[in-house]
Amino acid sequence: MSEREAMTLEADPEQVGLSFLTLAYSVREQVDQHMVSSAGLSLSRTKVLQVLAGRGALHQAELADALGQAPRSVTQIVEGLERMGLIARTGDPQDRRRKTVSLTDRGRTTLAAAEQAGTHVLRRLFGSLDPQQRESLGALLAHLDTVLAR
Template sequence: MSEYEAITIDHGPEQVGLAFLATAYGIREEVDRQTQSMAGLSLARTKVLQTLAARGALHQAQLADALGQAPRSVTQIVEGLERVGLVARTGDTGDRRRKTVSLTGKGRTTLAMAEQAGTQVLRQLFGSLDPQQMASLKALLARLDTALAR
């Protein structure tokens, strides 16, 4: 095997893609650990609160659709958030099965703490790159995003 073949095999699209996925997973796990530690929220719960903060009160089905998740999964998350006072659910007068979910004051405060924890992790990790590396990474991610959209 020539040196060129070894480089091609070691740095092929599949290997680089798998390395990217592993790194992205590790970053996600670290953000999740920190949001759990600092605010008591998983990323899944944080996403629910972020969606409610951005869009206002939503019916549970609308919330599930906005998150791209199954309604049952979102219902379980919402029930957990309601138990600890981060969201409130109210019934629909026209349809008792339909629930509207809204963010509480405690939910806003907790969300701010979770977002701060996530921001700290991202600043620490991506701050280890110099400005040129950061610009290159941003350009590469944009190119991958474009390829994904095709």
């Protein structure tokens, strides 16, 4: 959306909300595309590696819970990451059905590259705002987050 379109945008909640959703989707797409082209990892795969880097090895069900996703969805991502050599899955000695997922050294390196690529896009986009604009946007987002938490 151009600045001119934004100036003519009606300030009703629905239009502002739809504009926000459209913009958020576009930002996510740009971050995702840059991460894939730079590090070979999508944002969703990066999130899995971030959880493992932060929490250590987890059972797949725990990983799905930490990500707020269905176990079936996480299984597909985990299988892809395992094929790439970014994570390792090991069986649980007490329960063969349970798999523990852990980050490999290659996974740590790839995660760092993906995070750097994502940071680059976010700095370019949000760095185009002056400090006061970023502060105002941060306050607005914090307010909306509080409303959502209720």
